[in-house]
Amino acid sequence: PAVFDLIVHELERVKAGDISEGEIDDAKSYALGRHKMGIQTAGQLANYLCGRYYYDGTIRDFNDTPRRIMAVTKDEIVEMARQYFDNNVWSFGLYGTTTQSMANELQGKLSKLFA
Numbered sequence: 001p002a003v004f005d006l007i008v009h010e011l012e013r014v015k016a017g018d019i020s021e022g023e024i025d026d027a028k029s030y031a032l033g034r035h036k037m038g039i040q041t042a043g044q045l046a047n048y049l050c051g052r053y054y055y056d057g058t059i060r061d062f063n064d065t066p067r068r069i070m071a072v073t074k075d076e077i078v079e080m081a082r083q084y085f086d087n088n089v090w091s092f093g094l095y096g097t098t099t100q101s102m103a104n105e106l107q108g109k110l111s112k113l114f115a
Helices: 002-015 020-038 042-056 062-073 074-085 100-114
Strands: none
Touching: 002 074, 002 100, 020 062, 020 074, 042 074
């Protein structure tokens, strides 16, 4: 349960705009690495291209993704987080064995983000 306190704390920081440039740079570096590592085979590239195409007919430009990642700003991150939580549309599920009281406690911790 302590990890939920940490998650809520960090997400509250994002909503408040309390994100350092170092944290943003680290997130961009992670996203770039995931992008590069995720497209190492023909099958992975096909999945990348088809994923969005089947949703709305868009074919993403693989070569433009690094530029788009690097272009993300702090203001965009904060605005996206605020929109997400302000919409108050969410669900919570647990996998494994737990009690109903534990599930209620954890849901209560997360629900603070959507208030």
